Amino acid sequence: GAGVSQSPSNKVTEKGKDVELRCDPISGHTALYWYRQSLGQGLEFLIYFQGNSAPDKSGLPSDRFSAERTGGSVSTLTIQRTQQEDSAVYLCASSFGRDFSSTDTQYFGPGTRLTVL
Amino acid sequence: AQKITQTQPGMFVQEKEAVTLDCTYDTSDPSYGLFWYKQPSSGEMIFLIYQGSYDQQNATEGRYSLNFQKARKSANLVISASQLGDSAMYFCAMRVYYGNNRLAFGKGNQVVVIP
Numbered sequence: 738g739a740g741v742s743q744s745p746s747n748k749v750t751e752k753g754k755d756v757e758l759r760c761d762p763i764s765g766h767t768a769l770y771w772y773r774q775s776l777g778q779g780l781e782f783l784i785y786f787q788g789n790s791a792p793d794k795s796g797l798p799s800d801r802f803s804a805e806r807t808g809g810s811v812s813t814l815t816i817q818r819t820q821q822e823d824s825a826v827y828l829c830a831s832s833f834g835r836d837f838s839s840t841d842t843q844y845f846g847p848g849t850r851l852t853v854l
Numbered sequence: 855a856q857k858i859t860q861t862q863p864g865m866f867v868q869e870k871e872a873v874t875l876d877c878t879y880d881t882s883d884p885s886y887g888l889f890w891y892k893q894p895s896s897g898e899m900i901f902l903i904y905q906g907s908y909d910q911q912n913a914t915e916g917r918y919s920l921n922f923q924k925a926r927k928s929a930n931l932v933i934s935a936s937q938l939g940d941s942a943m944y945f946c947a948m949r950v951y952y953g954n955n956r957l958a959f960g961k962g963n964q965v966v967v968i969p
Contacts, residue, residue, distance in 0.1 A: 768955060780945065780959035793956065828899060832955070840887060840906065841949075843957060845899035 739763070741846035743829050749852045750819055758814040758849045760829030768834030769812050770843060771804060775825035783827075786812060787834055819853045826850050856881045856948050860960035867936045867967050874921070875931040875963045877946035887949045888929040889957065890920070894942040902944075905929055936967045 742761045750756050762769050771783040782796040786806045797803070801820075806812040816823055830843040857880040867873040879888065890902040905913045905920045913920040921930040933940055943964050947957040 770956065772957075779961050780947075780957075782956040782958070785955055787955075796956070826897065830899075830957075834955070840904050841955065842889065842901055842904060843955075844901060845891070847896070847898045850897075 741829055741831050741844055743827075743846040743849050745849060746847065747850045747852075749854065751854050752821060753818055755815065755817045756819055756851065758816075758827050758829075758851070760812045760814070760831075760846060762810065762812070762829070762831030763844060766831035766833055766844075767809060768832045768841070768843075769806060770830040770832075771812070771814050772828045772830065773825045774828055774848070778825075780828075783814070816851075819851075821853050824851055824853045856883075856886075856950055856958040858946050858948055858958055858960035860946055860963050862963050864964035864966065867940075867965060869936055869938060869967055869969050871936050872932060872934045873936055873940075873965060875933075875944050875946075875965070877929045877931065877960060879927050879929065879946070879948050881927075881948065881950060883950045885950070888920070888922070889947045889949070890918070890929075890931045891945045891947060892940075892942045893945060893962070894939075899945070903931070933965075936965075938967050938969065941965060941967045 744759045769786040785793040801817045804814045826848045828848045830845045832843045859878045886907045888905045892900045903915045903918045917934045919932045943962045945962045946960045
């Protein structure tokens, strides 16, 4: 079956502009995650969705970052008034979402490389 | 908070040789899962292997095995019979079951397989 897909694969924007990044999870996965990967910070957790609700938003770095998920499927990560420090690869992952299972493996998409000029 | 440590410098490995990648972790939670991911130059994170904290046996998945030493809080990945396609960054990650589902990642190990 299809894996996690993300779009766009690359995004170049000017400082101060808003951007939207999209993630389409694996069919049947109820949990969806956003991470950010940058040279200086490594892989950082941003936000987690179970269905359409976000029980854990604690990783969002500022109020310029927001995310939503509709229909228990596609998610959009929005960054307002982008700054150069937002430049990174944004990775989306999904899983079945069984909190207490012995394994609830997260499968990642190819990522969106964001460059803020 | 969970912490994952991967401190090895970049490694060069001869094709067909085995390589061990070190990972140590720190958590006060008794229930957790440990994961290894591979990230080739293309950028995609590929799941390799999983070990649960209560698993009695070390996990194995094809050429990948995990040397899990719970008392020492280490979960080293062993890749046997290295192939050129194994050249990549390898990340160790941990998830604590109770509370949230986020993965905490180490900084990664760079592996280059040479013919």
